[in-house]
Amino acid sequence: MTTEAKYLKVARILQKRIEDGVYKTQAPLPDQKTLADELQVSRLTVKKALDGLQRKGLVYKESGLGTFVLGPVPIQDKFDSPANAFSGLANLLGSDEVTSDIIEFNVEFPSEDIQHYLKLKSSDPVYNIRRLRRLEGKPLILEHTFMPVHLVPNLTEDILHNSIYNYLHHDLKLKFGVAYRKIKAAKADDWDQKYLKAKKDDPILELEQIVWLNNGQPVEYSTSRNRYDERNYVVLETNSF
Structure with a gap:
């Protein structure tokens, strides 16, 4: 183990x-x-x-x-997700409960934005991954992820159907160092309407993040989108002074 x-x-x-x-x-x-x-x-x-x-x-x-x-938090919901977690959705909610539909899985050259986010050259290939994450079969999160191929070699559909983070940590022995996350509200786009069953005017909660390895190399740029009524992000702050 x-x-x-x-x-x-x-x-x-x-x-x-x-x-x-x-x-x-x-x-x-x-x-x-x-x-x-x-x-x-x-x-x-x-x-x-x-x-x-x-x-x-x-x-x-x-x-x-x-x-x-701490005991039960009165405003806590079972779908609340820590905004500062590194363990991935499958580990947070249970690997038996979470499944992944692969919508897109391509290797391509990065756009200018992705070059900037991941500190890459235009000739450095990246994975372009879009997955629908389901909880007990129900659509929960629409993820769009970019990762440098040279840092995450041999990524396969079998891995995408399970946990990318487990592959990074266990197989590749990569360790995360820092993550910057931005949580914001958005309107449902065509992808949200198709895969999350959102209505045209539904609010969408989006988490945008860049994850760095402990050696300072950025390994992931991603967005995770869910309907306003399906998932919340939480932070617990303590004052130890």
Whole structure:
């Protein structure tokens, strides 16, 4: 089992304990060493799991005191998605629940905008990927992604039907460093109407992002669009001072 899979598994275990009331609201969680020993993983794996739970709004950290259960957030919805997550849709919502329809999958030379976003030359080929992500068979997100071929070699349709991020992290051993994300409202375009079943005047929520590897190279420019009534983006902020 990979480190990535371990921290996701630990996060699911801890989340279930919180939901089942094993860990009470406002009470501290066991310290990282205790959890690591119990679950037979490293403290780094536990830390990554807790970081993910914090982004989801389930726990919060107090400097020098530990990690505490936040408890149910009254305005939280099951389709809320952390705006600062790196794990990808399949890992957030469950790989068994998320499927992908490939609408476009081409290798081409980048436009001027994509050259600028990904720091490429006009002769550097990129993948142009458009996918419809479904949750339990229902259209949820329309993704349009560009990635440099030289950084992400041998991308296949089989990978696109599953998780690109798992391929990057597990197979290519690439690590994300920074992501800049912009969330904005838009009107439904022809793609949204066709694939998201949006009406012509429906508002659309769009997340635009650039992701850099930990060596500073941009590896992804993408937009993710969903209907206004299908998904929200959330941020949990804590004041540890």
